[in-house]
Amino acid sequence: MTTYQNQLFTGERSLFAEQDATLNQVTFSDGESPLKESRNINLKNTIFKWKYPLWYSNHIEADHIILEEMSRSGIWYTNDIKVTNSSIQAPKEFRRGKGITLINDYFSDADETLWNCSDIHIENVQARGDYFGMNSENIYADHLSLIGNYGFDGAKNVEIHNSTFVTKDAFWNCENVTIYDSTINGEYLGWNTKNLTLINCTIESDQGLCYIDHLVMKNCTLLETDLAFEYCSDIDADIHSNITSVKNPISGIIKAESIGELIMEVDKVDPSKTTIITNDAQTERRAG
Structure with a gap:
């Protein structure tokens, strides 16, 4: 298991296809797709500043991470990912992924987030944006607060508890x-x-x-x-x-x-x- 601690990465595909790694207090600055094609990654206190950080990745655990505004379209085609206690400022996160767990997260710009995804678990999440959850399926949500229009358009097999929708x-x-x-x-x-x-x-x-x-x-x-x-x-x-x-x-x-x-x-x-x-x-x- 490789450990990256207190490091700054720049440039495109800086840790492309990384496997079996823990990243703590790491910042990914300019450069697209820093962890594209990665496997078995544990992220803690990590900041993503640019586009497409986690595409085609598998088995990701992320706690207290930040996806800044320009890390848009950040998590596509990624399976088995858990994101907890995190702040997500970028739109179009999570597309065509499977096995997504979101707990205690805040989405300040959730436009077009969670599109065409499946097997989703949401707990204590706040999100603001249009077209959240479009065409996704097998969704369980508890204490979801969503402000934004057209929520869950085209979704299938959805179970929701204790939630608030202004949409x-x-x-x-x-x-x-x-x-x-x-x-x-x-x-x-x-x-x-x-x-x-x-x-x-x-x-x-x-x-x-x-x-x-x-x-x-x-x-x-x-x-x-x-x-x-x-x-x-x-x-x-x-x-x-x-x-x-x-x-x-x-x-x-x-x-x-x-x-x-x-x-x-x-x-x-x-x-x-x-x-x-x-x-x-x-x-x-x-x-x-």
Whole structure:
């Protein structure tokens, strides 16, 4: 096992194809791809200042590392990597990788991060940026805080706990997503998704929860959510609040404290296929 301690590396591919090494208090300055094609690397207190630091690498453990703004597109085609207690300032990190663990990390610019990846474990992570998690699969997240639009577009097999999302168009085009004990704030939630389950969640969304095939909601609260459930099929929704408005659900059961306006356009949907149950007999119903 080679050890690099208190060193500065410059130039392109400075430790190309390095294997079985520990790096502690190391800085990679100018020069692309410093650890490209590396294997079995342990990084501690390491700083990356330039592009593409970890491409085509395998079996990487990184703790208290910093990827500065220009280390963009830094970790692509890399498998079996664990990054803990780290600060990541660059966009487009993690693409087409497998076996990714992120714990206690902060992404200040998470644009286009975690694209086309699989087998992802996220725990106590804060991220800010658009298109986080696009087209990735087999994702488990606990205490993820994401601010940025289009989160998890096209993702598959996603399980999320105790998280907060401030994101427009989140969870579009997904399959098999289950979210527990979380808060979601943003327009147009969940469109074109198949098998979406929300349990003990608080949601605020303009025209959210539309165009979904098989939507399950258990003990959820909808805050100022309007035109919900449009063209949703196979709905099983248990809502412990008012719903501002519901429009043209295709089929299923919707339970709520009340619904401000229920719009069922008989030329577009068959109202008999959806059961509406409210505690408020004053729900306004409008058919067209």
